[in-house]
Amino acid sequence: MPSLKITNLEKHYQSFHALKSISLDIEDGEFVVMVGPSGCGKSTLLRSIAGLETVDSGTITIKDRDVTHLEPSDRGVAMVFQNYALYPHMTVAQNMGFNLQIAGRPKAEIVAAVDRAAKILRITDHLNKFPKALSGGQKQRVAIGRAITRSPDVFLFDEPLSNLDAALRTQMRVELGRLHKELGTTMIYVTHDQVEAMTMADRIVVMRDGIIEQVGSPLDLYNRPANQFVAGFLGSPRMNFLAASIEAIADGAVTLAIAGLKQTLVLPLDEAGAGLKIGDRVRIGFRPEAALADGTDGLVLPANVRVVESLGRETLVYADAGVVRSIDSESQDGFFAVHQSQQLQFAYDAPFTIGVPADALYLFDTSGKTRRFARRAA
Template sequence: MTSVELINIEKHYGGYHALRDVNLTIEEGEFVVMVGPSGCGKSTLLKTIAGLETTSAGTLRISGRDVTGLEPGDRGIAMVFQSYALYPHMTVAENMGFGLRMAKRPKAEIEAAVARAARILRLEEQLEKKPKQLSGGQRQRVAIGRAITRSPDVFLFDEPLSNLDAALRTQMRVELSTLHAELGSTMIYVTHDQVEAMTMASRIVVLNRGRIEQVGAPLDLYNNPENMFVAGFLGAPRMNFVAGRVTEASGSSARVVCAGGLDVGFEALVEKMSVGDAVTLGIRPERLRLDDAAARIRFTGSVRLTEYLGRETIVYVDAGPLVTTGSDSGTNVFTVQIADVRPFHNGSAVSLGFDPADAYLFAADGRTITHPKAVAKI
């Protein structure tokens, strides 16, 4: 059953076009995460679903009902904000049951709903405490509990973990995923943190300048981005991009040469290329290999900086005449991610390599033109 349906949604603020022809269907029980850079429209879209923003055009349906013109309280949604927004003079139990009290629900129903939410969120021992006596993670759980007690058709989360420290964010990611599995409810979650998106979502919606760039399962989007924007946005460290031109083309094959002499042959492209076409080669940091004589494509550079992260090592390599793109200004630094800890000295010479099958090729307009890569089944 379809839980949320967005049809040709538009949103204008005067001359500013915040949402552009947004079409999205979310099935019942999905955990959908919306990501994108600041100003992409993800929070505006969430608030439009909630009814906190009106649409300039289009139709919004929740559980089959047209709610486009309905007030937030009539839409069957509950929203959890970045700010906990708890009443400091109320206990945890009173905060969690506040919405039901305002709806004049029977006392027994309120107590049962609060008890159920407290059990799910492991807050039974905190019910008589005031918010100031709780940790940040506990306060966020209370805010989520307030939403649970309303038994909504759809849960909306607007960057709920951004105020927490790194350890608490990790803990709350696990708790929210567990909560979704237990409730089986439809959840729509907005974040700027791609790690949250990759680890929590059943599907990710990538937005850019008010448009949906791509929708899909996390690994599908990571392995098979439809364009250069999605490829560069998903992944930390981000994908390395190098500008090049097609020097040979035959059927679905092409040879690409980049500035500095990097020469890569591509097979099974999804469309034919022509000699002289401008393209961009992409390779993820974890697919670059250091000092590996078996790599089919190799070039040299020198270590500029090394970051030791315990479980992995990030090496920034100055590749001289090779210029990476995809940012405001070009640079000749490649990012390499190694799944162990190895010592490197700044300035030391290294060889970088990769296999063409691991590389991506993007057309001049940013479209991915390499054949889709296999995705491991989970």
């Protein structure tokens, strides 16, 4: 049986429909990360599991126990928040043991639980300090330690690393991964950070507008996105998209006319391509790392360099292909992103041919559904 089962969950805030018939099974011991744009419902879903939000309908079951209408303290969950929420007048040890204290647990049990959590989190030397003497990373460890002492069935994390600097976030990702392996407890984690999602999750839940768009392992979602939204949301820089229309369909292949480009493109199709019609306006997508800075027998986009980001052994090039515009890509301002795993230098406005092999191209229909997956990623 799943450790956590959510069935047809609905939540409204007056006229705003925050959760729309959400159903999700999370297995015992899984690390599940929920991602999506602001306002998509991921934090509302997490708070509903915790009991901090009341739902309008549907059920939440934890360890075969219906907890939908139970108080937060009775659900067998522990939540770690973004802002640590430590009591400034209490020591680290007192903060970590406070929940057990108010539950009336014996002092010896509290001390043992705090010591165990402190050893796991490597903060034993800080137990007698007050929060003001701790760094951000140490405060977050204390907040996690407070959750560990409760021995919950499910850990809930609401963007716990967003207040930390880049180096600390990297360190804490490693620590949380180690903690999950050591405890073996189910963990549900909400984040805006794709790196956190891709590196930490057993499965990722992608949400948009109160619904679940797709659930799967990080590589499944990255390589075989169900639709254009998922394809564009996962990946940094995000997937490049351009407009096209279908000119012909024959012999298991589709011929595409690229908007603003004279060349046509022929792509083999499999069963995913069923239902496409001549004249359909579609989208072509390709990952920045699939693009080549030279010619190819697939898609060829003559462009000019606009921005170069040198990342040591890697280079990101943002290029403008003129009338062939990158679409649905707010962060790129209409430019195409090319990721090269080598050091390169380009002058502003230098000619730059973007080549994308045919087996690295995705195809999305008018509704956004994926109709062709990149063969390279399959």
